[in-house]
Amino acid sequence: MYKTKAYSAASATSRLASTQIPRRDPTERDVQIEILFCGICHSDLHQVRNEWSGVMPTVYPCVPGHEIVGRVTKIGSGVTKFKPGDLAAVGCMVDSDGTCPECKAGLEQFCPNFTLTYNFPDKHLGGVTYGGYSDSIVVNERFVLRVPANLNLAGAAPLLCAGITTFSPMHHWGVTKGQKVGIVGLGGLGHMGVKFAHALGAHVVVFTTSPNKKEDALRLGADEVVVSRNADEMKKHVGSFNFILDAVAADHDINAYISLLARDGNITLVGAPEKPLSVSAFSLIMGRRSLSGSPIGGIAETQEMLDFCGKNNITADVEVIPIQKVNEAYERLLKADVKYRFSIDMASLKSE
Numbered sequence: 001m002y003k004t005k006a007y008s009a010a011s012a013t014s015r016l017a018s019t020q021i022p023r024r025d026p027t028e029r030d031v032q033i034e035i036l037f038c039g040i041c042h043s044d045l046h047q048v049r050n051e052w053s054g055v056m057p058t059v060y061p062c063v064p065g066h067e068i069v070g071r072v073t074k075i076g077s078g079v080t081k082f083k084p085g086d087l088a089a090v091g092c093m094v095d096s097d098g099t100c101p102e103c104k105a106g107l108e109q110f111c112p113n114f115t116l117t118y119n120f121p122d123k124h125l126g127g128v129t130y131g132g133y134s135d136s137i138v139v140n141e142r143f144v145l146r147v148p149a150n151l152n153l154a155g156a157a158p159l160l161c162a163g164i165t166t167f168s169p170m171h172h173w174g175v176t177k178g179q180k181v182g183i184v185g186l187g188g189l190g191h192m193g194v195k196f197a198h199a200l201g202a203h204v205v206v207f208t209t210s211p212n213k214k215e216d217a218l219r220l221g222a223d224e225v226v227v228s229r230n231a232d233e234m235k236k237h238v239g240s241f242n243f244i245l246d247a248v249a250a251d252h253d254i255n256a257y258i259s260l261l262a263r264d265g266n267i268t269l270v271g272a273p274e275k276p277l278s279v280s281a282f283s284l285i286m287g288r289r290s291l292s293g294s295p296i297g298g299i300a301e302t303q304e305m306l307d308f309c310g311k312n313n314i315t316a317d318v319e320v321i322p323i324q325k326v327n328e329a330y331e332r333l334l335k336a337d338v339k340y341r342f343s344i345d346m347a348s349l350k351s352e
């Protein structure tokens, strides 16, 4: 075991602050990674503030961060995928049983025995896992991803959650060329959704509550932008979408979006607001529409997404910040003031 620098929250109402955390020495199949960049996901904020207490109560101190890219510093004797000096990435999961039907199907995100990157029982050290707002991390090579060499690292980090979480449902629901696809909420997830839907050849419509994001949405790949608080603009799209991805982090009316779906259209929730949403049965029944959810993606699919990004030169649009600005960044997330992901330059942690 060794100690490494990190930023943690001591309670649901505490600011994140500098600390030291334990990490295990790499065992046979482990890869030790020096973290270079870590994205800030809205889930980090939900978790730090214990907003998901009903499903995933937060254990303190909490070290969030699951959009990790870095360089391999050490490997266990049985590691074959990586060597010291390689670029490496880690997303929302660090382990699973590897034997259940979900794991065998490459769907580790549904494994009943998976381990999330932070705030999850740590099978090695006891206590809970600690995430990427930290100098280094040690992860089984099965859960370590390769980063295409052409990608900017600060912009590649958010692919590990915002990227896979938007890529996976589009893949699952068969988004293809010529379809009409809506993206609700132009934040970290939403802006990746726009990039992927555009790259897949769909006609992309962004729904935003922020009129000042219109130009950006078009630049990111949207064909049309709708300010969702404008009922007349919304009406024009009734019954027309094949697929809508809802990436909103707060309470909102999803019935307004269900009615925009065409027959057999699907709306997938990836946003995970604190409070339950209310759904009108009629808007689903009429048109045989469906509402579903989707969590991140499996390891093989995450690698496929990274390779797709390498080929198509896709990264997140990031504002790079030092770790000392993390509390300020959280406040800005709450005001939907992020363009479009904060990526922490982890070199800033060395001065703590």
Ligand SMILES: NC(=O)c1ccc[n+]([C@@H]2O[C@H](COP(=O)([O-])OP(=O)(O)OC[C@H]3O[C@@H](n4cnc5c(N)ncnc54)[C@H](OP(=O)(O)O)[C@@H]3O)[C@@H](O)[C@H]2O)c1
Binding pocket: 040, 041, 042, 043, 044, 046, 161, 162, 165, 184, 185, 186, 187, 188, 189, 190, 207, 208, 209, 210, 213, 247, 248, 249, 250, 251, 252, 269, 270, 271, 272, 273, 294, 295, 296, 333, 334, 336, 337, 338, 340
């Ligand atoms: N399913 C999964 O596996 C998964 C993975 C990662 C994250 N998540 C969840 O996905 C959600 C989004 O995460 P994120 O990191 O993309 O968050 P984010 O960067 O903060 O973006 C959320 C966006 O939602 C919109 N929004 C915020 N408040 C709103 C309101 N009151 N009404 C309507 N729209 C509002 C804003 O877009 P506009 O300004 O354009 O309106 C905002 O930029 C979070 O709940 C997060 O926990 C889920």
Ligand SMILES: [Zn+2]
Binding pocket: 041, 042, 043, 044, 066, 161, 162
């Ligand atoms: Zn996330």
Ligand SMILES: [Zn+2]
Binding pocket: 096, 097, 098, 099, 100, 101, 102, 103, 104, 108, 111, 112, 113, 114
């Ligand atoms: Zn499993």
